[in-house]
């Protein structure tokens with residue numbers, strides 16, 4: 239699907255809306271809109287065949303006033319600097335909304351990981367890490383997985399950084415494998431947090447997750463765990479897609495069987511427990527709850543007008559354009575915004591960083607309880623602000639996040 243509204247256009251429009259609500263000056267608006275620091279790097283790679291190719295890489299620290307930069311690393315063919323700027327800005331507001339002591343950052347390499355061997359991806363990751371070494375570190379900027387990267391990528395980043403410094407520094411990345419300082423519960427945290435956010439939004443209307451039907455776009459690190467936790471909560475998950483389309487079953491998909499199917503490396507669309515559904519069709523299905531958990535910009539004015547769900551809970555970053563947002567709002571559809579709904583990942587990343595820094599590890603139960611508590615507390619404050627000021631949940635979340643960051647500027651003396 240062609241992207242008409244770019245992620246950066248969406249992110250800047252959202253910031254403008256928050257600045258208007260908060261009544262900030264043009265100077266402060268400019269400070270909040272502008273990345274604090276960014277690095278563009280060339281990442282040369284010798285392919286297994288001997289061919290030399292060059293990939294572009296980026297790390298953007300949008301804001302570091304509340305603490306170190308924090309945010310994922312994306313490997314995708316279409317990554318460009320403006321996409322990374324948007325993703326870094328969303329990280330800033332997200333970390334502030336859930337009140338973790340970080341700024342916002344994001345990285346990306348323009349590479350389609352499906353076209354490369356594991357050895358090639360390791361070389362790309364090590365070279366990219368070496369190039370951005372001067373600006374990362376456990377007190378400067380901490381990486382985590384995003385689209386196209388995983389626990390193994392984070393282990394390579396951590397190892398490259400540590401070898402360069404001369405000792406092991408697990409706090410430079412989160413979302414690592416458990417044996418090298420990862421946290422219990424991080425792999426499932428974003429999806430689990432999405433389900434906490436959905437439960438809280440439904441509860442505002444007196445509805446329980448066990449009473450609803452859901453569709454999930456994207457079956458990666460976020461979507462697959464969201465589907466799992468929805469199923470655990472008694473939700474009937476009736477459709478799921480990945481990049482090639484997906485599967486639907488109006489009686490409810492067998493999510494465990496679908497997870498086992500995908501674990502073999504097969505696409506969602508070849509699952510035998512359902513019939514075919516496309517990525518365009520999934521938005522118009524007759525469901526109560528829609529979870530976009532893949533890429534940006536998929537809910538534009540057109541797709542938003544086909545949505546039948548009563549709640550959209552954003553697992554992905556930036557899945558809804560400003561035009562799509564207006565259509566959903568006009569149609570009375572509740573949108574739980576990305577900077578709140580998918581914050582479970584960074585919350586448990588924060589727990590992982592705290593554990594790594596203290597070299598003391600929490601139990602799975604402690605992590606699950608603290609994640610639930612943080613997500614419900616963040617939802618409650620956003621929902622209360624929305625009610626008190628007659629704002630959408632997105633504007634309320636942005637107002638809270640942007641205000642906390644602006645306050646940090648003001649207190650530190652960086653006010654214009």
Ligand SMILES: NC(=O)C1=CN([C@@H]2O[C@H](COP(=O)(O)OP(=O)(O)OC[C@H]3O[C@@H](n4cnc5c(N)ncnc54)[C@H](OP(=O)(O)O)[C@@H]3O)[C@@H](O)[C@H]2O)C=CC1
Pocket residue numbers: 383384385386387428455456457458459460461479480481482505517531532533534553554555556580581583584
């Ligand atoms: N990982 C995390 O902790 C967090 C991630 N996010 C956001 O969640 C989203 C998903 O990230 P994550 O799950 O980590 O990424 P993954 O790479 O693990 O999974 C992405 C999923 O989306 C599918 N997909 C990719 N492109 C499209 C497309 N154009 N249309 C439909 N489906 C598509 C992929 O299909 P296939 O597998 O076939 O390629 C895959 O199922 C992103 O927006 C990310 O920024 C937000 C917070 C935290």
Ligand SMILES: O=C(O)CCC(=O)C(=O)O
Pocket residue numbers: 308309310311329332380381382383384412413555580581583584585587
């Ligand atoms: O876990 C993290 O640090 C950030 C994950 C991420 O990239 C995101 O929330 O978009």
